[in-house]
Amino acid sequence: MPAPTPAAAIDPTRFVLMHTSHAGNVGAAARAIKVMGFGDLVLVRPRFADVLTREETQAYASGATEVLARARVVDTLAQALDGVTHACATAMTPRDFGAPAQAPREALPPISAVGHRVAFVFGGERHGMANEDVWRCHSVLSIPTAPDYGSLNLAQAVQLIAYEWRQALGGFDVVPATPPPHWADAQAVQGTLAHWREALVAVRYLDPAAPKKLLPRLNQLANRLQLTREEVHILRGIARAMQASVAAAGGESGSRDGTDCGSGIN
Numbered sequence: 001m002p003a004p005t006p007a008a009a010i011d012p013t014r015f016v017l018m019h020t021s022h023a024g025n026v027g028a029a030a031r032a033i034k035v036m037g038f039g040d041l042v043l044v045r046p047r048f049a050d051v052l053t054r055e056e057t058q059a060y061a062s063g064a065t066e067v068l069a070r071a072r073v074v075d076t077l078a079q080a081l082d083g084v085t086h087a088c089a090t091a092m093t094p095r096d097f098g099a100p101a102q103a104p105r106e107a108l109p110p111i112s113a114v115g116h117r118v119a120f121v122f123g124g125e126r127h128g129m130a131n132e133d134v135w136r137c138h139s140v141l142s143i144p145t146a147p148d149y150g151s152l153n154l155a156q157a158v159q160l161i162a163y164e165w166r167q168a169l170g171g172f173d174v175v176p177a178t179p180p181p182h183w184a185d186a187q188a189v190q191g192t193l194a195h196w197r198e199a200l201v202a203v204r205y206l207d208p209a210a211p212k213k214l215l216p217r218l219n220q221l222a223n224r225l226q227l228t229r230e231e232v233h234i235l236r237g238i239a240r241a242m243q244a245s246v247a248a249a250g251g252e253s254g255s256r257d258g259t260d261c262g263s264g265i266n
Contacts, residue, residue, distance in 0.1 A: 019124035027060030028155030
């Protein structure tokens with residue numbers, strides 16, 4: 001067996017793929033564990049001995065090439081579990097005895113609290129894990145699926161388990177993709193409302209002689225929306241466009257007859 005690299009030797013989490021048939025699944029699995037911050041991948045007797053360097057594998061890895069570069073190929077599950085203190089089987093094969101199956105979200109937090117060197121073992125695409133391999137593991141994980149259709153692609157299963165394990169370890173913070181908003185202050189909001197009052201009068205939606213409760217209601221709407229500075233600029237731009245449209249049409253500010261003014265808002 002090749003000696004593990006230093007990176008693999010210190011990684012407390014290992015993903016073991018047994019008897020994989022499709023190179024794309026190996027690459028996609030490497031990608032799945034990398035995005036969750038893991039990097040120790042071991043293959044047990046894959047269909048293709050050169051699977052780690054195949055073009056399809058590299059393509060499906062989508063940039064997780066360092067995971068593939070560090071990955072190892074071994075002959076037996078015993079070799080793959082060398083140094084592991086808690087192995088989790090991730091296949092539900094018929095068996096006469098063994099650890100009960102648990103959902104990852106229930107089973108993984110207690111394991112993470114102990115400080116084990118953990119391995120997640122996945123069976124091949126065609127036949128899953130043999131009973132003898134399941135019995136070597138300390139626990140069995142079952143991903144909850146719809147009762148009438150529980151077929152998961154190998155790489156999908158790896159992604160789900162890697163995510164749940166990362167969450168059990170504390171997870172990652174969500175990095176905002178947008179800058180923090182610049183909230184409009186009270187003066188800016190009131191200036192916008194005053195501008196809208198002028199525009200609504202200009203288009204004869206508001207009767208200044210009988211404004212009823214339109215402006216207070218707009219004030220409450222603005223408060224619920226928590227306007228930003230940019231949104232205030234947009235609203236004032238709309239108000240200017242309304243006034244310009246009335247001016248271009250030769251209209252006069254204010255209500256002419258008051259028939260529709262206020263739109264019946266009390």
